Amino acid sequence: MTMYLTNYHSHCSFCDGRAPMEDFIIQAIKMGFTSYGISSHAPLPFHRRWAMEKSEVSAYLSEFCFLKEKYSNQIDLYVGMEIDYLDEDSNPSNTYFQSLPLDYRIGSVHLLHGVEGEIVDIDGYREGFKDNLIKYLGGELKPVIQTYFDKMMRMIDGGGIDFVGHCDKIFYNALFVCPDLLEKEWYNRLMEEYYDFIAERGMMIELNTKAFDETGFFFPNTKYLPMIRDRKIPVLVNSDAHYPDRINSGLSSGYEALLHCGFREVVQRKGSSWQLKPLYPH
Numbered sequence: 001m002t003m004y005l006t007n008y009h010s011h012c013s014f015c016d017g018r019a020p021m022e023d024f025i026i027q028a029i030k031m032g033f034t035s036y037g038i039s040s041h042a043p044l045p046f047h048r049r050w051a052m053e054k055s056e057v058s059a060y061l062s063e064f065c066f067l068k069e070k071y072s073n074q075i076d077l078y079v080g081m082e083i084d085y086l087d088e089d090s091n092p093s094n095t096y097f098q099s100l101p102l103d104y105r106i107g108s109v110h111l112l113h114g115v116e117g118e119i120v121d122i123d124g125y126r127e128g129f130k131d132n133l134i135k136y137l138g139g140e141l142k143p144v145i146q147t148y149f150d151k152m153m154r155m156i157d158g159g160g161i162d163f164v165g166h167c168d169k170i171f172y173n174a175l176f177v178c179p180d181l182l183e184k185e186w187y188n189r190l191m192e193e194y195y196d197f198i199a200e201r202g203m204m205i206e207l208n209t210k211a212f213d214e215t216g217f218f219f220p221n222t223k224y225l226p227m228i229r230d231r232k233i234p235v236l237v238n239s240d241a242h243y244p245d246r247i248n249s250g251l252s253s254g255y256e257a258l259l260h261c262g263f264r265e266v267v268q269r270k271g272s273s274w275q276l277k278p279l280y281p282h
């Protein structure tokens with residue numbers, strides 16, 4: 001079955017992507033992608049090696065404009081940012097992020113506050129997550145997971161985003177600490193509340209396929225796809241690419257997983273709007 005060759009979550013050398021923006025676009029054209037969105041990590045109020053600095057934002061936007069024009073006959077290009085929800089002050093709904101001329105905004109949580117107020121990265125390697133949990137986050141997994149989803153819900157409530165990035169990604173690192181997390185009653189109850197909340201707010205999510213080829217996991221976890229389907233939450237399929245040769249990583253498996261779970265539609269960008277399209281174009 002033919003599938004859409006599109007991706008709206010992609011990094012480049014303006015953040016922690018491993019190649020210049022143009023290399024991702026050239027690769028997308030080479031592979032027959034019809035739409036491609038660049039979404040570097042947005043600036044944070046402090047330095048992080050994986051995020052763009054505020055001083056680089058205008059170069060990011062002008063580089064994109066130049067490339068959009070250059071390749072306008074070959075592919076539909078869009079520019080976004082993956083914006084962190086840190087707290088009430090620093091998040092995607094900020095006037096600053098809302099005033100940028102972006103086609104769309106992805107809202108994600110990669111950082112939590114430690115018990116002493118330190119900023120703790122919960123999105124890195126599993127070993128690091130376990131260390132951080134003990135060193136900075138109080139050592140108990142359950143309250144950390146609750147805080148993570150609470151942040152996600154505050155972010156969704158605050159608005160200003162088009163879709164949620166890797167909406168349950170913490171489960172992957174958490175499994176390293178608690179291998180039966182997905183069997184825990186409290187976790188499944190939390191997932192019910194979380195997806196109820198997303199559906200009530202009319203928010204879209206992505207099926208993030210970045211880690212699938214390596215780990216066999218999507219974000220959200222496949223277990224919750226029926227919950228998402230039943231709540232009619234619109235889904236995009238994105239590879240969250242950091243390397244040009246991985247722009248289609250896991251995409252076909254992502255579409256198959258949606259088909260297997262009875263999804264009929266997927267979200268695609270057309271001009272200035274997101275549209276629900278049949279899961280497979282033919």
Ligand SMILES: [Zn+2]
Binds near residue numbers: 082110
């Ligand atoms: Zn992310």
Ligand SMILES: [Zn+2]
Binds near residue numbers: 010082
């Ligand atoms: Zn990303």
